[in-house]
Amino acid sequence: MGQERLIGGVDYPRTYQEFQQWFPNDAACVDYLGQLRWPDGFVCPKCGCDRSWRTAKRQWVCAQCAQRTSAMAGTIFHRSHTPISTWFAAAWFVTSQKNGVSAAGLQQALGFGSYETAWAWLHKLRRAMVRPERELLSGVVELDGIFLGGRSAGKPGGASDKVAVMVAVERLETGRLGRVRFGVAERPHSGELVDFARATIAPGSTIHTDGAYTLRRLGKLGYTHSYVTTNNFLTQASNPDLDEVLPGVHLVSSLLKRWLAGTLQYAVSHELLAYYLDEYAFRFNRRNSRAPGMLFYRLLQQAVTTDPHPLAELYSSR
Ligand SMILES: [Zn+2]
Numbered sequence: 001m002g003q004e005r006l007i008g009g010v011d012y013p014r015t016y017q018e019f020q021q022w023f024p025n026d027a028a029c030v031d032y033l034g035q036l037r038w039p040d041g042f043v044c045p046k047c048g049c050d051r052s053w054r055t056a057k058r059q060w061v062c063a064q065c066a067q068r069t070s071a072m073a074g075t076i077f078h079r080s081h082t083p084i085s086t087w088f089a090a091a092w093f094v095t096s097q098k099n100g101v102s103a104a105g106l107q108q109a110l111g112f113g114s115y116e117t118a119w120a121w122l123h124k125l126r127r128a129m130v131r132p133e134r135e136l137l138s139g140v141v142e143l144d145g146i147f148l149g150g151r152s153a154g155k156p157g158g159a160s161d162k163v164a165v166m167v168a169v170e171r172l173e174t175g176r177l178g179r180v181r182f183g184v185a186e187r188p189h190s191g192e193l194v195d196f197a198r199a200t201i202a203p204g205s206t207i208h209t210d211g212a213y214t215l216r217r218l219g220k221l222g223y224t225h226s227y228v229t230t231n232n233f234l235t236q237a238s239n240p241d242l243d244e245v246l247p248g249v250h251l252v253s254s255l256l257k258r259w260l261a262g263t264l265q266y267a268v269s270h271e272l273l274a275y276y277l278d279e280y281a282f283r284f285n286r287r288n289s290r291a292p293g294m295l296f297y298r299l300l301q302q303a304v305t306t307d308p309h310p311l312a313e314l315y316s317s318r
Contacts, residue, residue, distance in 0.1 A: 012297035019092050019293070029084040030058040033071035036297075037304040045069060075304045076124045086110065090121055091303070095295035099259060100279060126275040128303040129282035136202035137179055140171045142248040143197055143209050145185055148257065148273070163273055165256075166196045169248040171208070177248050179285045182256075182277035194218060208246060256280055 006012060013019040023029050034042065042052050044062035051063035060069045072078055077087055093109050094101055101109070107118035147162045164185035170178025181200040185192050191214050197207060203222035209215045211229030219225035228245045259280055286295055 006294060006297060008291050008293055012291070012293035014291055014293045016092070016096070019088075019296075023085060023088050026083050026085050027058050029088045030071050033075075033077075033084070033300065033304050034058075034060070036301045037071055037075075042069075071304065076128055077303065087121075088300075091125060091299050092296055094122070094125055095299055096292040099262060100283065123272070123275055125299065125303070126279045128299055130278040135179075137168055137170050137181060137200055138202040138205050139173075139178070140206045140208065141168050141201050142171055142246045143168045143193065143201070143207050143215075144246050144249040145193060146249065146253045146256075148260065165273070165277065166193055167249050167252055168197065168200050169252050171248050177251065180252055180281050182274075182281055184274050184277070191217070194221070197221075197223070210245060252284070255284070 008014040009018065013022045023032070041050060042060045043050050044052065044060075044065060044067055046067040047062060047065040049062050049064035052060045053063065055061060055068070058071075060071075061067070062069070072080070072084065077084060080087065090106060090110060093106060097105075101122070103115055103119035103122050106112070106122055107115050110118070112118045112121075143166075145164050145166050148165055149162050166183040166185050167180065169180040172178050181196075183196045183200070185196075193209075193212075193215060194217055197218060198221060201207060201223070204224075206224040206226060207218050209218070209225070209227045211227050215227060216225065256277075260276065282299075283295075286298065289295065
């Protein structure tokens with residue numbers, strides 16, 4: 001989905017001034033969501049009829065079965081008590097900041113009374129960011145596990161706060177990096193990385209990894225597996241130089257760590273890390289689209305096709 005060519009100033013606002021002109025009130029926001037949700041015109045979700053009329057509250061009423069439908073129904077905006085224009089302001093704020101925002105930043109920008117509200121909003125928006133990440137990577141892909149965090153001082157038994165994160169990133173022929181996928185590893189060093197590869201990388205791709213024995217199965221799963229056994233270097237250097245073997249993963253890893261430290265000050269709980277990874281992948285995979293309005297468009301487009309996620313579910317889903 002969503003590969004159509006978009007035009008700034010026609011499909012999405014290019015600047016904050018245009019944003020304000022386009023969305024002076026809730027009705028304008030609802031109409032925009034309606035266009036994103038039904039690009040070929042409204043279709044009744046109940047009976048499939050394409051004839052409808054609009055109410056004063058900008059709902060659609062099916063001409064055949066009289067079903068009333070809101071553009072927000074069944075989306076992350078569903079049953080929100082906040083005006084949709086405030087959601088739009090949040091979406092613009094989040095997508096127009098190059099490196100994203102913290103909950104405190106959003107709270108301040110929108111004048112929310114509580115930090116918790118801003119926090120919940122950010123997470124709802126992050127849920128909308130994961131949607132397009134279902135397409136499989138292809139071509140030449142680097143695959144490895146990295147560790148995040150690691151402040152383990154004072155933990156009983158020397159337990160570590162480190163979280164293992166799986167990374168797959170495309171290496172393009174130009175030498176640049178393509179798209180990235182992340183996954184939180186539950187049991188590092190198991191065959192989990194192989195499962196992750198199967199879920200994120202298209203068969204026929206070439207996968208570069210280190211020499212871990214469990215990964216050799218990749219060659220039997222429809223991939224061309226290329227690996228380097230770093231153990232060979234151990235006699236010469238204390239640290240086998242994986243940077244040279246998997247430069248893409250290494251670069252993504254350092255960018256991700258910098259982003260987590262800068263934007264979120266490492267206030268990332270283990271349970272919620274997956275959502276932050278979603279946001280980072282969303283930004284990374286669109287880092288070459290210069291127009292912030294394009295990110296805004298994509299976020300809202302995905303928001304209207306994303307199920308509502310009540311706060312309780314955010315806490316319990318990982
Ligand atoms: Zn109908």
